[in-house]
Amino acid sequence: MRKLDYAGAIREATTQEMERDSRVFVYGIGVPTWSSIFGTTKGIREKFGEERCFDTPISEDAMTGFGLGAAIRGLRPIHVHIRVDFMILATNQLINMVSNYTYSTGGKLKVPLVVRAVIGRGWGQGAQHSKSLFSNFTHIPGLKVIAPTTPSDMKGMMISAIRDDNPVICFEHRWLYWAEEDVPEESYEIPLGVGRILRPGKDVTVVGLSWMNVEARLAADILAKRGVSVEIVDPRTLAPLDENLIVESVKRTGRCIIADCDWVDSGFSAELSARINEKCFGKLKAPVKRIGFAQTPAPTVRELENEFYPNARTIVHAVEDVLGLEAANLDGEDFFSHERRFRGPF
Amino acid sequence: MSFAREPLPKATAIQLFKSLYLARRSEEYIVKHYPENLMRTPMHMSMGQEFVCVGVCSALEGKADVFASYRSHAAFLAQTHDTDRFFSELYGRTSGTGEGKGGSMHLAAPDQGHILSSGVVATQIPVAVGAAFANRQLKTGRTAVVFFGDGAADAGVFWESINAAALFKLPVIFVCEDNGYAVDTPREARQMSKSLSDVVKPFGADTYEDDSGDVESVYSLAKEAVAKAHRDRRPAFLNIKCCRYLEHVGIGTDWNWGYRDQATVEREWIDRDALKVQRKRLAEHQVSEAAIAAIEDEIDKAIQASVKRASQAPIPTPDRLHAGVFYEKA
Numbered sequence: 001m002r003k004l005d006y007a008g009a010i011r012e013a014t015t016q017e018m019e020r021d022s023r024v025f026v027y028g029i030g031v032p033t034w035s036s037i038f039g040t041t042k043g044i045r046e047k048f049g050e051e052r053c054f055d056t057p058i059s060e061d062a063m064t065g066f067g068l069g070a071a072i073r074g075l076r077p078i079h080v081h082i083r084v085d086f087m088i089l090a091t092n093q094l095i096n097m098v099s100n101y102t103y104s105t106g107g108k109l110k111v112p113l114v115v116r117a118v119i120g121r122g123w124g125q126g127a128q129h130s131k132s133l134f135s136n137f138t139h140i141p142g143l144k145v146i147a148p149t150t151p152s153d154m155k156g157m158m159i160s161a162i163r164d165d166n167p168v169i170c171f172e173h174r175w176l177y178w179a180e181e182d183v184p185e186e187s188y189e190i191p192l193g194v195g196r197i198l199r200p201g202k203d204v205t206v207v208g209l210s211w212m213n214v215e216a217r218l219a220a221d222i223l224a225k226r227g228v229s230v231e232i233v234d235p236r237t238l239a240p241l242d243e244n245l246i247v248e249s250v251k252r253t254g255r256c257i258i259a260d261c262d263w264v265d266s267g268f269s270a271e272l273s274a275r276i277n278e279k280c281f282g283k284l285k286a287p288v289k290r291i292g293f294a295q296t297p298a299p300t301v302r303e304l305e306n307e308f309y310p311n312a313r314t315i316v317h318a319v320e321d322v323l324g325l326e327a328a329n330l331d332g333e334d335f336f337s338h339e340r341r342f343r344g345p346f
Numbered sequence: 347m348s349f350a351r352e353p354l355p356k357a358t359a360i361q362l363f364k365s366l367y368l369a370r371r372s373e374e375y376i377v378k379h380y381p382e383n384l385m386r387t388p389m390h391m392s393m394g395q396e397f398v399c400v401g402v403c404s405a406l407e408g409k410a411d412v413f414a415s416y417r418s419h420a421a422f423l424a425q426t427h428d429t430d431r432f433f434s435e436l437y438g439r440t441s442g443t444g445e446g447k448g449g450s451m452h453l454a455a456p457d458q459g460h461i462l463s464s465g466v467v468a469t470q471i472p473v474a475v476g477a478a479f480a481n482r483q484l485k486t487g488r489t490a491v492v493f494f495g496d497g498a499a500d501a502g503v504f505w506e507s508i509n510a511a512a513l514f515k516l517p518v519i520f521v522c523e524d525n526g527y528a529v530d531t532p533r534e535a536r537q538m539s540k541s542l543s544d545v546v547k548p549f550g551a552d553t554y555e556d557d558s559g560d561v562e563s564v565y566s567l568a569k570e571a572v573a574k575a576h577r578d579r580r581p582a583f584l585n586i587k588c589c590r591y592l593e594h595v596g597i598g599t600d601w602n603w604g605y606r607d608q609a610t611v612e613r614e615w616i617d618r619d620a621l622k623v624q625r626k627r628l629a630e631h632q633v634s635e636a637a638i639a640a641i642e643d644e645i646d647k648a649i650q651a652s653v654k655r656a657s658q659a660p661i662p663t664p665d666r667l668h669a670g671v672f673y674e675k676a
Contacts, residue, residue, distance in 0.1 A: 023483075023484075025483075051483065056510070057506065057509055057510055057513065059503075059506035059507075059509065059510060061472065061502065061503045061506060062471075062472035062475065062503050062506030062507045062509075062510050063472070063506075063510065064472070065469065065470075065471065065472025065473045065475070065476060065503065065507070066472050066473075066475050066476035066479065066507075066510060067476055068472075068473050068476055069413075069472065069473035069474060069475060069476025069477035069478070069479070069480065069490070070476035070477070070479050070480045070483075071476070072456070072461065072462075072473075072477070073411060073461075073476070073477045073480035073481060073484070073486075074480050074484050074486075075479070075480045075483060075484070077476075092466065092469060092503075093469065093472070096464075096466045096469055097464065097466075097469050097473065101462060102670055102671070102672065102673045103444075103447055103670050103671055104444050104447055104448040104452040104454065104462060105443070105444050105448065105452075105454040105456065105462060106442070106443070106444040106445035106446075106447055106448070106454075106670060107445075107669065107670030107673065107674065108444075108454065108456060108457075109454065109456055109461075109462070109673075110673040111673070141671050142671050142672065144672075165673040165675070166672045166673050
């Protein structure tokens with residue numbers, strides 16, 4: 001075993017699948033260029049040629065239809081969007097076409113299409129480079145939606161996504177690209193639709209989405225020092241959802257905080273909360289609590305940005321709230337700061 | 347502009363007639379029986395403009411991957427001649443192209459080269475570009491053809507698709523069924539350019555215009571365009587002027603809407619109806635009236651038989667609602 005970062009896990013999964021199956025190709029704006037989508041597609045063009053790794057015009061709508069056409073006629077495309085904000089231009093195809101091609105043909109046509117979308121906060125990214133929009137896609141029948149958090153999950157789930165005969169949208173938080181852990185070198189699948197308990201605990205369940213699992217782990221370490229045991233559940237796949245894993249955890253702990261890196265109003269956290277309330281009603285010791293973006297467009301200036309985005313501090317206070325604990329003084333704690341890793345402009 | 351430079355062989359003329367007749371008579375059946383309210387799906391009728399799809403699909407001789415709009419009937423029948431699955435789908439039966447889940451706007455027989463028609467203007471266009479890419483990579487020898495109305499050329503994705511097809515050197519056959527209207531809004535109220543072809547050409551596509559209203563002209567044009575597209579590795583744009591005889595959606599005429607004049611349409615289009623012209627041509631090929639009538643009778647009987655089979659086929663059971671949201675391996 002060797003250490004591999006999240007970007008490397010994507011690159012390795014893509015490369016291994018392209019070696020295994022000549023029908024797989026990867027394309028999108030900036031995919032084969034030097035910056036190569038945070039390094040996730042680095043070296044692929046050199047290895048597989050320009051017919052299997054290519055740039056596109058800034059035509060997200062047409063290029064999504066292109067992927068659909070290639071998929072239903074025998075190829076297995078991976079389409080990459082360097083921001084989910086730009087993928088909004090692809091939603092006509094994703095929602096009106098890609099999602100219902102199998103259903104409208106009475107199950108005859110398969111659509112083995114992976115659409116990768118980079119999400120997440122950067123360095124003053126402002127309102128148009130910072131969205132997540134999970135629920136815009138989990139709302140649509142016929143789309144699978146994944147948001148792996150760890151590098152090893154990412155590798156196995158990306159391989160599963162590429163091998164899946166259905167459209168899969170993969171959300172990748174850009175701060176995760178540099179996360180490292182032991183990742184097996186050989187090819188392996190992690191089935192879609194199966195969640196994972198990232199950390200067992202008994203007092204409160206935190207359901208984390210994508211980056212928020214990193215914040216949740218930090219919060220859990222802080223709370224452990226006060227004797228509070230936090231269970232962290234990572235759904236990993238948002239649609240179809242491993243509802244049972246979440247429900248069983250909440251039944252055990254009786255308390256649940258949903259930590260999303262997206263807007264709360266009509267967000268994926270609302271779906272999770274509804275399901276937990278439906279399935280755990282008699283077992284809940286406190287109302288389900290949701291954490292997410294402030295209900296405003298993302299601001300650019302740092303001081304407002306820090307108010308806009310939830311973090312480990314937000315989670316600690318939410319846990320204190322559901323457990324009826326006094327708010328702790330967190331001044332001495334070491335919170336994540338992106339700037340130790342990265343400074344602008346992109 | 348007409349492309350029938352020399353008369354087509356008799357066998358081809360008969361094939362084109364048969365295909366035109368099949369599409370026309372299938373829709374005439376729909377017009378007659380739609381009011382029974384058993385085909386409960388919005389119908390955008392091809393009547394009048396069938397010669398476009400018939401000419402192009404016949405020229406491809408079955409080796410086409412066809413993408414069509416909601417005005418799908420002629421495109422479907424010209425490519426597949428499959429009235430069984432066609433009527434079954436319109437009647438919402440399990441034997442239909444989408445076991446009743448698609449309906450008139452979403453006809454799909456991918457095994458026969460009619461991939462799927464689409465109900466949102468222009469959405470099918472880029473899909474054809476991707477299919478052309480797959481055909482090239484997998485060396486299938488098939489040609490991606492996309493039919494759309496002049497209204498779709500208002501949409502950005504049309505231009506994105508033309509550009510991408512040219513950039514990627516893909517022989518996509520873009521066929522504009524230019525009936526002049528988006529519902530009842532004339533092209534002049536939507537597009538500044540006098541000629542779409544003039545705007546498309548500099549994107550790197552070969553462009554072809556045809557206002558003959560003649561299936562043999564379209565057939566010859568498509569043959570030439572497809573051969574050149576493959577030879578030169580570039581897309582073709584065929585702008586075929588045509589006329590929709592009926593209303594935008596539904597089985598009625600729309601002369602009372604006031605946006606077009608019945609007498610003018612009759613003089614300019616219906617009097618030289620492609621089916622009528624092709625029937626006359628068969629006579630010129632020394633096909634006897636009795637032989638023509640026999641061809642017609644055979645097709646009419648086939649339509650009746652398909653309708654009968656459709657009406658006897660099972661209606662989907664409620665459990666089929668949730669089936670097929672995701673692809674399941676057979």
